[in-house]
Amino acid sequence: MSVLTLGLNHTTATVDLRGRFAFAVDQLAPALQGLHHNLHQRLRLQGPHNAAPEVALLSTCNRTELYCALGGLGSLGGQGRDLHHAAVLWLSQVGQVPPDELLRHTYVHEGGHAARHAFRVASGLDSMVLGEPQILGQMKQAVREADSAGTLGTTLHQLFQRSFAVAKEVRTSTEIGAHSISMAAASVRLAAQLFEDLRHTKVLFVGAGEMIELTATHFAARTPKAMAVANRTLERGEKLATHLGAQALRLAELPDRLHEFDIVVSCTASSLPIIGLGAVERALKARRRRPMFMVDLAVPRDIEPEVSQLDDVYLYTVDDLSAMVQTAGERRQAAVQQAEAIIETGVQGFVHWLDQRTTVPLIQALHQQADAWRAHELARARKQLAKGDDIEAVMEALSRGLTQKMLHGALAELHSADARHRPEVAASLARLFLRGDVVPGRAPRGAAHPTEMPPAPPEDEA
Template sequence: MALIALGLNHLCAPVALRERAAFTPDATAGALADLIAQPGVREAAILSTCNRTELYCNVESGAEGSPFDWLHRHRQLHGANIEEFLYRHHDSDAVRHLFRVATGLESMVLGEPQILGQVKDAYTLARNARALDAPLERLFQNTFAVAKRVRSDTRIGANTVSVAFTAVRLAERVFTDLAEACVLLIGAGETIELAARHLTEAKVRRLIVANRTLDNAQALAGRFGGYAIALTDLEKHLAEADIVISSTASREPVLSRSMVAAAIAARRHKPMFLVDIAVPRDIEAEVARLPDVFLYTIDDLREVIDENLRSRQQAAEEAEAMIELSVEHFMAWWRALELHNPIASVRRSAEADRDEILARARTLLARGRNPEEALEFLAHSLTNKLLHAPSANLRAAALRGDAELLQAAEKLFETQPGPRKQPADPKPG
């Protein structure tokens, strides 16, 4: 068996490629079913966020390339030069990578807490899709424990900022006083909720929440004193917005160039600031070419985020040490699991011997032989068949003085040396 972590993220791949590789939650269950049906793939989980798409797989030896082939084919990445951007980790490196991801060490915002929830969501999707067995189940449980320990025992989460907070902070640079701005939030997920909270704290003048499901938009807007609209009404309200922050799970853009151009014209070319933190992108890239429009994607937020990086570097070093120890513990369990593999082959061999001899005993009965004779044949032949190889190997071990193997055999078969025969008491003279 081999553990594989395969993926691409904001550190190595542009947003245009990340959006092609991304999976929506609704599509993940079907994707997992298809992935574990691939030759040699025993278990799998898919983690897909705005910053990364990753596959975690347990595969048979020789099938290490199956997850890559599947991703390339399933996401139709032909001609994308994906090899240039993809990373692959095996066994302990795969374990280490997942631990680092869950603790926020691989995030754009070092130590950001949302990623752990996203890893838990990926685990839940895989479990519900019956794509997990004992090895990956244990890996994810260890991951959650490591992330919890790192967050409680270090200051990795101190002074951290979310992508949503970074988007709001960037907006503040453009609009010095958010109390004079109207903000349109597109989506109703966790990132948009965090943005709404930060905007409310900044006392934004007006908040509009647009979502495909109006009930969800109303629930979110109600918590922050905003106004809810359906996504189908976006064009009617777009011109009202000074700032647009979008994060949906849509596979297609929700804001087109023509929609934004019409809104800018209606605003008499009053500037509009847009932040697209969705992957795939919610706002067409051509929007950036429009005059009086300032469009930022998630990759553009790095400069703002880096300002808050230094304060958490020491905590990150402490987290790395804790992760290394946890990797060692998991790999010790993994290696022990590998050692247990002979059980399956021993059982298969014994069952094959049993079936062969049982068939021969039934043949004897069919030929009219005495049932007692058939039973004796079955018991005698099966005993000899099962004990032949162990007996031969133990005799050879005794001849070469291999005490370790002989002692292991006693423990394995739960045998004890036979009692010594005591000499008879001398008869009275």
Template sequence: MNLLVLGVNHETAPLAVRERLAFSPDELQAALPGLIAQPGVSEAAIISTCNRTELYCNARDMRALLDWFAHSRGRKAEEVGQYLYVHSGEAAARHTFRVAAGLDSMVLGETQILGQMKDAERVARESGSMGVLLNGLFQRAFQVAKDVRSHTKIGSASVSMAAAGVRLAERIFPKVADCSVLFVGAGEMIELCATHFCAQNPRKVAVANRTLERGQKLAAEHGGEAMVLTELSERLHEFDIIVTSTASPLPVIGKGMIERAIKLRKRRPLFIVDLAVPRDVEPEAAALADVYLYTVDDLHEVVRQGVQSRQGEVVAAEGLIAEHVDEFAHWVTSRELVPTIRDLRDHAERTARNELARARKRLAAGDDPEDVLEKLTAQLSAKFLHAPLASLNAATGNEQAALVAATRRLFRLHDEE
């Protein structure tokens, strides 16, 4: 199969690299047509999250994918190559299924990646870059994720990024309930974070978003207020905890903005969790006194807690995935046989029709039916056997031995006792 997966993730590339290689939602729509226009690429899908950017392709040339990926991100291939992993064939299918099941995530067993994969599949389908192979791959990946969650407890003790953020905040402040919390953005990750933080009953909640309407909807769910991003500079100092995750290609909170907020807060601590890739907060802000800035990579060790207790579930999940990989490989192989089976059947039917037409002409001319039938069977036998016999006679050495073995297996020829 020509299935290739190429990408970077939290294990192979630091955040500073991942954010340079990430695609924004708007970029994905424009990127896919360019990707399938590359030589040898017939299908493509792209997943780009805070922890990974991956190309899923039906392609013959890995180098073409690498060159396109690097060029699309404004980088040189050798610069990107050191952080990349490449999977092909069954290994690519196994990787895809592990990603869908949450086994390849920073948070073992997390479910958010499945929604992100479904979004990637939808975008590829709408862009016209989704074909039979990738459709089969993604649909099976979704089924794998369902089976793993149904038959194992892989996600029962998972520590989400949002929960990890709450834990870290409690190291800075005695109680989140005494804090004011600002959520920047209103996407799925912020919704998850809002659920975890607001469960601690913070003193004040606000949502800042590019569009006020969406921010108001999320704020209303948690009894908070909404504002637009342009208000951040004036109001940042009001909040003790800031959780941000937008799709902005550039930081929405600069170092200078945070410096002004710290002065107005009279050196009271400011806790910031930046879950965006590319980052929403200028990284230089981490050097400021009284500022506690955490990124997705900083939360890595926190979310690793509890992993050891789930190793038995990981083994069970890997077993399920192995079964699905075998099924997928069999499906791909059977599809690859379809053209040959169709051509072979067409050849046999065409030969039979031609010989039958000749036999009917002889019968119409008054020839002896018994002689016509004998001639028909002889001609059919000769026509069907001509090509394989010619190939066997023309072959030499190892090729002939391989053809003989294949012929005996195909026609079920058994040596006499």
């Protein structure tokens, strides 16, 4: 097939390794263009006839995935190996990880397997939290970015549109979503295990994106004593703070204000940690060793990992929160089975679509050949009419010329076939031209019994 997926996720790589391959939204367009150019150049080096690839890039806190397709039709074959190799090299350069090490933490899917993976991701079946809906929006954002960057072609467009349709059917036809626990809810549950009553806590949210907004909404429902939002852009932070009834802080105020908060939840797009070990040590000293609960939902990390080694600090990452995911129950398993059945139907439809596309060049060539024959016969008929030839005779000649051209190749194939293959060729011709209403070796009822091929079209007519 002509689709390939290369990725790493929460089941194959640690949060630190995933952080090396994380892309902020504003980084997606240049990354896509660089990836597209890189893959195209490498494929051309492998073979001058290799087609230009289509590419899309999905990057979340739990996964980074490259979706690739070739403009050519049919099986990837050797080009698939070239594409896989080129994608691995590009990704290893981005994350500065040796290709051999990267391969130990990545997965690759091709054709129908790539479609199945995309459908499972969109439906929330491949998420750390089963059935979570956020990934669908992230996939749609990835498609918009690829489309804007000019790297999304027909094949990937079809793959993702079918992914969204399958995800919608899974969500409306099963109870997958009813049994999910979000990262935000998991954060609140862990905090409630540490503090006796969240109403007596002060909560700081670092960042103002979708994940922070969702988590803050969950914490706000527990009516903590005070909440604050620290963000690099004060205006955006103030907007979320106003919505929550919280205080807005500048990110620069964080080191001096950190000690005031019992709970800190951080999720920004920073490429480097913004809460360091020293800042947390000073905060603990000012708090007189009262415990701090910290959640780092960012990839790459917002909080230096060494913070987890401090006494009186309870630091959780997105990987740690996976322990909060409550699996089980027959209802959940039944919902998963229903979802998998819906996905499998979608995969079969996509594979069928891909298979049909392999015949497009043949169909185009047939149409072009038929149009050329038609144009030639029409031109000859017009000349005969211009000379004053009988209209009926001209029409007869036109129809006979077209018939001879259409049948000549098929009948030549039949007569040139050896005795062993002739019945198979005859049966194929019967299906193509007679729609099965004939027995090979016997002429149809009411037809003449020609024993010879019609004459070949003249050279100037072929």
